[in-house]
Amino acid sequence: MSTSLQVAIVGGGIGGLALAQGLTKAGVSVQLYERDESPLNRKQGYRIHISPVGEEALAAVLPAEVLRRVVETSSHAGDLLGGFDGQLNPTFEQTFPGAGPDTVSAVDRYAFRRALMTGLDGVLEFGREFESYRETADGRVELRFTDGTSATADVLVGADGIGSRVRAQLLPDFPIVDIGVRCVYGKIPLTDAIRSVVPAAFLRGFNFVTDGAGPGLAFAPVLFRTAPAEYGDYLMAVLTGTNEVLGVPDEELFALSPEGLWDLVVRRTRDWHPTIQRLVAAADVGASFPITLRTSTRIEPWQTGRVTLLGDAIHPMTPAAGAGANTALWDAARLTQALVAGDLATYESEMIENGRAVVEESLRNAERMFGVQVAA
Numbered sequence: 001m002s003t004s005l006q007v008a009i010v011g012g013g014i015g016g017l018a019l020a021q022g023l024t025k026a027g028v029s030v031q032l033y034e035r036d037e038s039p040l041n042r043k044q045g046y047r048i049h050i051s052p053v054g055e056e057a058l059a060a061v062l063p064a065e066v067l068r069r070v071v072e073t074s075s076h077a078g079d080l081l082g083g084f085d086g087q088l089n090p091t092f093e094q095t096f097p098g099a100g101p102d103t104v105s106a107v108d109r110y111a112f113r114r115a116l117m118t119g120l121d122g123v124l125e126f127g128r129e130f131e132s133y134r135e136t137a138d139g140r141v142e143l144r145f146t147d148g149t150s151a152t153a154d155v156l157v158g159a160d161g162i163g164s165r166v167r168a169q170l171l172p173d174f175p176i177v178d179i180g181v182r183c184v185y186g187k188i189p190l191t192d193a194i195r196s197v198v199p200a201a202f203l204r205g206f207n208f209v210t211d212g213a214g215p216g217l218a219f220a221p222v223l224f225r226t227a228p229a230e231y232g233d234y235l236m237a238v239l240t241g242t243n244e245v246l247g248v249p250d251e252e253l254f255a256l257s258p259e260g261l262w263d264l265v266v267r268r269t270r271d272w273h274p275t276i277q278r279l280v281a282a283a284d285v286g287a288s289f290p291i292t293l294r295t296s297t298r299i300e301p302w303q304t305g306r307v308t309l310l311g312d313a314i315h316p317m318t319p320a321a322g323a324g325a326n327t328a329l330w331d332a333a334r335l336t337q338a339l340v341a342g343d344l345a346t347y348e349s350e351m352i353e354n355g356r357a358v359v360e361e362s363l364r365n366a367e368r369m370f371g372v373q374v375a376a
Helices: 014-025 052-061 064-073 109-116 165-170 258-268 274-281 324-341 344-370
Strands: 006-010 029-033 047-049 080-084 090-095 106-108 130-135 141-145 150-153 155-158 176-189 205-210 216-222 234-242 289-296 307-309
Touching: 006 014, 006 141, 006 150, 014 029, 014 052, 014 109, 014 324, 029 150, 047 109, 047 216, 047 324, 052 064, 052 324, 064 106, 064 109, 106 109, 106 216, 130 165, 141 155, 155 165, 165 307, 176 258, 176 344, 216 274, 234 258, 234 274, 234 344, 258 274, 258 289, 289 344, 307 344, 324 344
Parallel strands: 006 029, 006 155, 080 205, 155 307
Antiparallel strands: 047 106, 080 090, 130 141, 141 150, 176 234, 176 289, 205 216, 216 234
16 A cells, blocks of 8 residues: 555544544545534543553654644643542552653543644544445445445544444444443542642542442543643542442433432542542532443454454453553554555554453453453
8 A cells, every 4th residue: 555545534533533643644645534513522531541652652643743732732740540548548559750741641532632633624524424334346445424425435444432333344243341330420620729628649640539348439630731721620530330339220320410420429429538528529510421331352353454443443441451542542553554554464463462452451450440250
């Protein structure tokens, strides 16, 4: 393959955007199709951990001006992974010193995606919901969208997440498992009043609070270098547990309003330290939403053709290793190289091997953390 190649990407998440940037930088013709009408449409989480793997991938695929924008809009680097019981007694601590001034170790998802969109005018199309594809007689791929329109390309990349329609057609028997854990995401704005009471550790990195028997509540800061216009610094707060631990079945949990969801968080932490209760009470209750934790359990090779996958579309994983976004970025960097070199088979082989290892690590971490057992 060469730079005359035409690539279509379905899915404007982190992996799809990074791939579009890498291909554009390499001079490859690319079009990125995103089903949402704008970046504001869907709540997909808040704070994302960026590891050295992710940083290396970003440096490889992003033009200098886009990388500068990512750095400028990222969170100041943290140096702590910690644990506490419900009364704020420390249970473990691990530090990561030595971050440089331009280290990107945490980002706000919205600000990060907006930064990754820099320079993609004419490449990124919103409001294009993918429906299906077919390979044509002349060796190309036709994409069909739900509005009745279509497009063609030499290669189709499914970067459309855990519910990937591209994967559903390419690998219809691909197994995805619900691990039985639910999360309620929320945001606590870091006002002056909250900054005066928040534990110092909560501003240094990711901290997990649990009484050992009930749910866990994770706190992680986003302390912007340059904040978006819409909001400022905040703590991400995530209540996590099985339905039994949370005390709410799925049919009730996923029917709750944002206010009802956050009331669940308030109720489940009402016996915890007063500082935790004050933080929870200060949340932006309208920003809360629930998710189900799912994972792949095995990733089998397929016959290389003109359709391939990256990120959660092929190796969805739990967040318990903090590796989902970083693995998608790793995929994007490797796939950029492969498309320029005309070697999709090597990309798929390396991606499957790397993805298996990360999925396994995240699943084992989740099993230990939440006391669940997932059959392979």
